[in-house]
Amino acid sequence: FSGYSAPGDDINNSFGNFNFTEGVVYLLEDAEDGRVRVTFLNLISDTPDTTSIDISVIAYDVSGDSTQTTADAFALNEAAGLQVEEGQKMIYVTNSDDTDTLLTYDAGNVEAGYQYFMFATGTVENPEMIVSRRAPLSVRDK
Numbered sequence: 001f002s003g004y005s006a007p008g009d010d011i012n013n014s015f016g017n018f019n020f021t022e023g024v025v026y027l028l029e030d031a032e033d034g035r036v037r038v039t040f041l042n043l044i045s046d047t048p049d050t051t052s053i054d055i056s057v058i059a060y061d062v063s064g065d066s067t068q069t070t071a072d073a074f075a076l077n078e079a080a081g082l083q084v085e086e087g088q089k090m091i092y093v094t095n096s097d098d099t100d101t102l103l104t105y106d107a108g109n110v111e112a113g114y115q116y117f118m119f120a121t122g123t124v125e126n127p128e129m130i131v132s133r134r135a136p137l138s139v140r141d142k
Contacts, residue, residue, distance in 0.1 A: 014046045018077040035083040036110050037136070042074050043121040044102070050124045052076035054096035057120075059107075062088035073097075086112040093120050093127060105129040 005015035020041065031037040040057045054073040059082060061068075071080035073096035089110045093103040103120065110116060111133075119130040 014052070014076070016077075018043070020079055031083045031112070034086060034112060036086050036112055036114065036116065037081065037083055038110070038116040038118060039079055039081045040071060040074075041079045041117065041119045042076055043119055044124055044127050045076060045121075047123050047125075053124055055102065055120060056094045056096055056098055057082070057118075058092045058094065058098075059084045060090045060092065061085060062090055084110060086110055091118065091129065093129070103127045103129060107131065 005013065007013065018041075038059070042052075042055050044052055044055065046052050052075070054075045056073045057071045057080060059069045069082050069084050071082055074080045087110065089107040091103075091105040091107050092101050093105070094101050102124065105118075107116075107118070113135070114133050115136050117132040117134075119132075120127055121130055122128045
C-alpha cells in the first residue's frame with residue numbers, strides 16, 4: 001500500500017494498493033555477466049502539503065571507472081529496472097528533469113548473482129531508501 005490517506009476526500013486521497021508482478025516462472029530472467037538487475041520503485045507519496053512527483057534514478061560507480069546509468073522518470077507506484085555493473089554504488093534519486101537531488105543513498109557493494117529491489121519511500125521533503133536483496137527466482141519445470 002502507498003499514498004496519502006484522506007478518508008472522505010476523493011481529491012486528496014491517494015492511498016491504495018500497488019501491485020508489482022515480477023518474472024515469468026518458465027524463463028530465466030537474470031542479468032548479463034558482470035551486471036546486476038536492480039528494480040527501483042517510486043513510493044514517495046503525497047502528504048497534506050505536497051503531492052508525489054516523478055523521479056529519476058542514477059547509479060554511479062564509486063570508483064569512477066564506469067559510466068552512470070540512468071532510468072527514465074517514473075511516477076508514484078511505478079517501477080524502473082536497470083542492469084548495473086557490480087561494485088560499489090551511490091544511488092541518486094532526482095526529480096524528473098534531474099535538477100534537484102531528493103535522496104543520496106550509499107548502496108555499498110552491489111553483487112552479481114543477486115537481484116536488488118530499492119524502494120524510494122517517504123515524502124518529497126524527507127525521502128528514504130529501503131533495499132531488499134535476494135537470489136533470483138529459479139526457473140520451474142513446465
